[in-house]
Structures are given as C-alpha cells and as structure tokens.
Amino acid sequence: MAPVATTFLPTISDEKTLRASFVRDEDERPKVAYNIFSDDIPIISLAGMDDDGSIRSEICSKIVAACEDWGIFQVVDHGVDAGLVTEMNRLAREFFALPPEDKLRFDMTGGKKGGFIVSSHLQGEAVQDWREIVTYFSYPIRVRDYSRWPDKPEGWRTVVEAYSEHLMGLACKLLGVLSEAMGLDKEALTKACVDMDQKIVVNFYPKCPQPDLTLGLKRHTDPGTITLLLQDQVGGLQATKDGGNTWITVKPIEGAFVVNLGDHGHFLSNGRFKNADHQAVVNSNCSRMSIATFQNPAPEATVYPLAIRDGEKPVLDAPMTFSEMYRKKMSRDIELAKLKKLAKTEAQEGAKKPTEVAVQPEKLDQILA
Numbered sequence: 129m130a131p132v133a134t135t136f137l138p139t140i141s142d143e144k145t146l147r148a149s150f151v152r153d154e155d156e157r158p159k160v161a162y163n164i165f166s167d168d169i170p171i172i173s174l175a176g177m178d179d180d181g182s183i184r185s186e187i188c189s190k191i192v193a194a195c196e197d198w199g200i201f202q203v204v205d206h207g208v209d210a211g212l213v214t215e216m217n218r219l220a221r222e223f224f225a226l227p228p229e230d231k232l233r234f235d236m237t238g239g240k241k242g243g244f245i246v247s248s249h250l251q252g253e254a255v256q257d258w259r260e261i262v263t264y265f266s267y268p269i270r271v272r273d274y275s276r277w278p279d280k281p282e283g284w285r286t287v288v289e290a291y292s293e294h295l296m297g298l299a300c301k302l303l304g305v306l307s308e309a310m311g312l313d314k315e316a317l318t319k320a321c322v323d324m325d326q327k328i329v330v331n332f333y334p335k336c337p338q339p340d341l342t343l344g345l346k347r348h349t350d351p352g353t354i355t356l357l358l359q360d361q362v363g364g365l366q367a368t369k370d371g372g373n374t375w376i377t378v379k380p381i382e383g384a385f386v387v388n389l390g391d392h393g394h395f396l397s398n399g400r401f402k403n404a405d406h407q408a409v410v411n412s413n414c415s416r417m418s419i420a421t422f423q424n425p426a427p428e429a430t431v432y433p434l435a436i437r438d439g440e441k442p443v444l445d446a447p448m449t450f451s452e453m454y455r456k457k458m459s460r461d462i463e464l465a466k467l468k469k470l471a472k473t474e475a476q477e478g479a480k481k482p483t484e485v486a487v488q489p490e491k492l493d494q495i496l497a
C-alpha cells in the first residue's frame with residue numbers, strides 16, 4: 129500500500145464518500161454543526177491591561193474565572209500586530225495550496241522534528257483525522273532547526289520568527305495573570321516550564337464529503353501549559369465541559385486568539401484551572417485553517433502543583449517530569465483506543481476471551497506536542 133501522505137493529498141477532497149479509515153464510531157461523531165456558534169466562551173479584551181491597575185485587576189478576574197469554568201476563552205486587543213497576523217495567515221494558506229511535491233519536501237513521517245504531515249494520528253489508533261498539518265518547533269531558539277522550516281512560500285520563515293516571538297510574549301503575559309491568581313510571583317508558571325518550548329502547528333482541514341461521520345481533529349486536551357489558537361472565520365473548534373455530553377462551537381472572531389489551558393497548566397494549578405476538552409469538526413462547504421501555538425514546559429521540567437489551597441489534596445501522587453507526563457498520556461490514549469477497538473470486534477464476533485492489550489507509545493521526539 130502506498131504511504132498515506134501521497135495517496136491522501138491530491139485526491140481525497142475530490143472523492144464523494146469518506147474513506148473507511150476516516151469514519152469514526154458513532155459516539156465520537158460531531159453532535160453540533162460547525163457553524164452554529166455559541167457565546168458561552170468568554171471574549172476578553174486586554175486593552176489597557178499594562179497601564180492601569182484597576183483595569184488590570186478587572187481583566188485578570190475575567191481570565192481567572194474563564195480558566196476555572198472552561199479552561200478556554202478568547203482574547204482581543206491583545207497587542208499582537210494585526211499586519212503580522214494577516215501575513216501569517218496568508219503565507220500559511222499559500223503553503224497548503226502548494227503542489228504536494230513541494231509540501232512533501234518537508235515530510236515529517238518517520239519522526240522528523242518539524243515539517244509537513246497528513247492526518248497525524250496516534251500509532252495504534254484505527255481512525256484518521258481529516259487534516260494536514262505543518263509544524264515549526266520555534267523555541268527554545270538554540271535548538272531551532274531551520275532545515276525543518278518550510279522555505280516556501282517566500283518570506284514565511286521571517287514571518288514565523290516574528291509571530292512566534294510575539295506569541296511567546298502574549299503567552300507569558302497570560303501565565304503571569306494565572307500565577308498571580310495562584311498567589312505566586314508573576315513568573316512562577318513560566319519558571320516552572322524551565323526553558324519554555326514553543327511549537328506552532330498550522331492545521332489545514334480540507335472540505336470533506338461526509339463531515340458528519342468524521343472529525344478534523346479528535347477530542348483531546350492539549351498536553352502543555354497554554355495554547356493560543358488563531359482560527360479563520362469558518363468555524364469548527366468545539367469544546368465541552370461536561371465530559372462530552374454537550375458540545376459548543378466556538379464563535380470565530382476576526383483577529384482574536386482562542387486561549388486554552390493544557391494538562392500541564394491544569395496540574396500546576398492543582399486542578400483549579402481546567403484543561404479544555406476540545407475537538408475540531410469539518411464541513412462540506414469549504415476548507416478551514418487554524419494556527420495553534422503550543423507553549424510547553426521543557427521535557428525535564430517537573431510537573432506538580434505549585435500551589436495547593438487549604439482543604440485541597442494534590443491532584444498528583446508524586447512529581448514527574450513533563451516527558452513522563454506526556455508518555456503516560458499517550459499510553460493511556462493508545463490503550464483506550466485499543467480497548468475500544470477490541471470491544472467493538474468482540475461485540476461483532478460474539479463474546480471472546482479478552483486479549484492482552486500491548487501499548488507501544490511512539491518515540492517521544494516523534495509525538496511530543
């Protein structure tokens with residue numbers, strides 16, 4: 129069989145029915161349309177945050193409340209240059225419009241760090257995501273490998289450098305607010321990341337012939353500290369705060385960043401701030417693009433609550449490193465997926481003796497999000 133990358137790209141969006149490898153079990157399929165937008169996720173303006181104490185404390189309370197409630201909110205008036213954001217969007221779109229051979233020059237299959245891949249999904253999982261991605265490992269700067277940064281379209285590299293620097297600044301500012309809310313120094317969360325990693329993932333979701341049967345990106349929480357997502361006006365990002373019973377579609381707002389906390393942020397706050405449970409759905413009318421900037425701790429950084437409030441128990445039994453945390457998450461996800469597959473096969477074939485489930489997470493480098 130030809131590798132997924134080369135068969136998927138040129139033809140998939142021309143096909144009238146969804147290939148079996150993208151069809152999800154019924155319980156995983158979208159429950160809410162990509163374009164029925166909800167106002168439940170707070171939209172917070174950061175205007176005046178740096179120059180006025182009372183405005184700052186008002187903004188901070190909104191951010192803290194959103195993190196306690198959803199673990200996800202949108203920011204506007206965030207100070208990231210609008211022209212830079214437009215350029216980033218334009219060049220990212222142009223990249224996905226390049227012929228497959230240009231994109232595949234940066235093919236990441238086989239565990240290369242950074243570049244292009246079609247439908248990344250966990251090893252051992254049966255169903256593929258309906259997306260293409262291009263990834264830049266942008267921080268720490270000293271380990272940047274420019275040979276893995278797409279050099280087309282022209283000028284993108286410089287724009288990614290500026291974008292990644294501005295988003296690092298915004299992320300640290302937001303982490304400052306959360307640190308203070310935890311009764312700590314402004315730098316506490318950033319310092320707990322040791323040498324903060326940043327990874328930029330551009331998600332491209334082609335239009336899909338049968339969007340009700342599949343997902344652009346399956347349900348997950350981000351593993352890291354905080355994620356800043358720039359999405360276009362199509363819609364497709366969905367969140368749930370009741371374990372997947374109800375889903376809402378986040379309303380796209382021009383120029384806004386959707387901010388969500390990941391597992392690391394959740395653990396460091398001892399569970400006070402939610403790690404947003406989310407997914408992306410696709411549609412049959414048009415393609416969609418989003419640019420996710422993940423701020424992660426260094427692999428060796430310690431994961432353990434920084435503040436435990438009176439009467440609370442720690443959410444973790446013992447400190448672990450971020451790599452360990454990540455490995456456990458992946459193993460758990462893979463195990464769950466395998467158990468689910470097994471249960472399905474057994475239901476189809478009639479009761480059988482349970483089989484041992486072997487869990488083999490991919491190499492950390494390959495999967496570290």
Ligand code: OGA
Binds near residue numbers: 331345350359366418
């Ligand atoms: C992600 C993510 C959502 C989207 O990349 O982790 O959740 O709407 N993306 O693309």
Ligand code: NI
Binds near residue numbers: 348
């Ligand atoms: Ni995510």
